[in-house]
Amino acid sequence: MEWSWHPVSLSFFVAAAATLVAFILAVPAAYLMANGRWRGRAVLETFFFLPLVLPPTVIGFLLILLFGNNSPVGRIWEWLTGNSMMFTVSAAILAAASVAFPLMYQSIKTGFQSVDPNILGAARVDGASNWKLLIFILIPLSMRALAAGAVLSYTRAFGEFGATLMFAGNIPGHTQTIPTAIYLAIETGQDKLAWYYVLISIFFSFILLYAISMAGRKS
Structure with missing residues (x-):
């Protein structure tokens, strides 16, 4: 195994795509849950948070069960694209999105709940639909x-390892991300190469978390 920029660039891409997927799914989920009081709400929200506490291997197993070659969704995907979803970049994105979703959901729900109810009430009096309330307020x-x-x-998607390894694999030049590259480097006794990827991961994660901290101080 030799140094390659591909795991780094793929990690950036997968994390960005997974964040977008998580955002698209989390916005309607947070809107539904922010102020709702209906039967089954607690059960559904608990389900949303499961990826935070489940072992990554369990998430990987469930992804294989739901989107693998023998699943209905997997067969439809293969029929549409001509390829299996497993061991592809799409699989890596889906695995990363699964573990990133709870963080996105909780942040968005907290933001929605912080909006003054009087503003929402005034908008409803003026005839704003639920869609307009979401988009414009x-x-x-x-x-x-x-x-x-x-x-x-x-940041969470960038560091995803377990579910990605099971569902997308660790194929150099194809599905290998920084975490799986580190794993392979250590397995093959290439500690120096592992350190390169570890330092890139630490540096980038530190910058992102520092940005959040500074933004919080300015608020």
Whole structure:
């Protein structure tokens, strides 16, 4: 195994794509849960947070079960694309999005709940639909929370390992990200190469978390 920039660039791409997927899924979920009081709400929200506490191997197993070659979704994907979803960049994105979603969801929900109910009430009196409330009021007034959620989700997706290894594999030049590259380097006794990837990961994660900290101080 030799030094390659591909795991670094792929990690950046996968984390960005996973953050986008998590955002698209978390916005409607947070809007539904922010002020809802209905039966089954606690059960559904607990389900949203499961990726935070489940072992990565369990998440990887569930992804294989839901999107693998023998699953209905996996067969549809293969029919549409001509390729299996497993051991692809798409699989890496899905694995990273799965673990990033809870952080994105919680940040967005907190942001939505911080919006003054009087503003929402006035908008409803003026005839604003739920869609307009979301797009023109809740999201603009929650931008700080959304940004924090995006950074935390990106950082979490950037460091995803277990589910990615099971679902996307560790194929050099194809699905190998920084965490899986570190794993392979250590397994093959290439500690110096592992250190290169470790330092890149630490540096980038530190910059992102520092940005959140500084933004919080300015607020």
